[in-house]
Amino acid sequence: MxxxxxxxxxxxxxxxxxxxxxxxxxxxxxxxxxxxxxxxxxxxxxxxxxxxxxxxxxxxxxxxxxxxxxxxxxxxxxxxxxxxxxxxxxxxxxxxxxxxxxxxxxxxxxxxxxxxxxxxxxxxxxxxxxxxxxxxxxxxxxxxxxxxxxxxxxxxxxxxxxxxxxxxxxxxxxxxxxIRREVPGHIANRLQAALWREAFYLVEQGVASVSDIDTAIAHGPGLRWALLGPFMNLHLSGGAGGIAHVLEHLGPPIESWWKDLGELGLSPSLNKLFAQGVDEELQGSSVTDVNVQRDDVLIQLLNLKQNAPLLP
Structure with a gap:
């Protein structure tokens, strides 16, 4: 066989x-x-x-x-x-x-x-x-x-x-x-987890709704993240000076944001809050339909990235 x-x-x-x-x-x-x-x-x-x-x-x-x-x-x-x-x-x-x-x-x-x-x-x-x-x-x-x-x-x-x-x-x-050293969750999931923690925290604190958080990422940095990683995106943000310029001028504010990031423990009530927020965001659309549309756009994006050799 x-x-x-x-x-x-x-x-x-x-x-x-x-x-x-x-x-x-x-x-x-x-x-x-x-x-x-x-x-x-x-x-x-x-x-x-x-x-x-x-x-x-x-x-x-x-x-x-x-x-x-x-x-x-x-x-x-x-x-x-x-x-x-x-x-x-x-x-x-x-x-x-x-x-x-x-x-x-x-x-x-x-x-x-x-x-x-x-x-x-x-x-x-x-x-x-x-x-x-x-x-x-x-x-x-x-x-x-x-x-x-x-x-x-x-x-x-x-x-x-x-x-x-x-x-x-x-x-x-x-x-x-x-990955040169074993860590729980490997790399990509750890990076996701860091974002999820702050997203959950911001909703729990009443800063924004589930829908607003998703919009902030999907129509903001998420568009850039689909093309380049965090370091390269930061490098491009620095113009001619690149990431060195960004860290020199925005390093202190970024550090202050890190110190202000929240910590949150999940609970049945919070889980229900997040689930309700996603249901409201879907507005009656089925998860299957969203999956199909996501995959369709993803395939188009993958094809575009194949023809963009400067995007690592």
């Missing part, structure tokens, strides 16, 4: 199905496995749903949904795979068990990457006999559209495995970054 270009996808929930779709679109054979009832039918349905968007982005010449194979036996699914993307539940005990099983059945030179959004590799990799090839390959949801992949190794991961993972994700059109 496997070929020299076969990727094993372990766990086919939302993230795993999205990864499988993307690997297929890149012209790989995909062998997927998941113990959940009706996993295969749900996977094939999700791949079919994702395919039109992938066609718009651009398929590899030999890409085909027919190259998807489902194997209920985990050991058989990973046997012969040239790369393995694991997407199991966010539980240390389950991850450890999965890595032990995958490691025992997969070729010893095959990388094993996990999509875990919070578990540290060092907490789970020593369950395998070959922990040096286990690392994090954390995507940003949905993986079949968003290019970012966060790559980080644990205490036992080899530098060669990190290099190979970065090269692999780059070769399939992703934008991988190397």
């Amino acid at each position: 496997q070929s020299p270009h076969s990727i094993a996808v372990v766990g086919t929930g939302v993230i795993g199905a999205s990864w499988a779709s993307y690997f297929l679109a890149q012209g790989y054979d995909v062998v997927a496995t998941d113990p959940a009832p009706n996993a295969e039918s749900r996977l094939r349905e999700q791949v079919a749903n994702n395919w039109p968007a992938l066609e718009r982005i651009g398929l590899a010449p030999d890409a085909s949904k027919a190259r998807l194979h489902f194997e209920s036996d985990l050991a058989k699914a990973v046997k012969g795979a040239t790369f393995i993307q694991e997407n199991g539940p966010e539980r240390v005990d389950i991850k450890r068990d999965l890595f032990a099983q995958i490691d025992a059945a997969a070729p010893t030179d095959t990388l094993i990457a996990t999509s875990s959004s919070g578990i540290l590799i060092s907490e789970v990799q020593d369950a395998a006999k070959h922990p040096e090839r286990i690392l994090l390959g954390h995507p940003f949801n949905p993986p079949h559209l968003i290019p970012l992949v966060e790559v980080v190794g644990g205490k036992l991961t080899s530098p060669d495995a990190i290099r190979r993972a970065l090269d692999f994700y780059t070769s399939i059109g992703k934008k991988p970054i190397h």
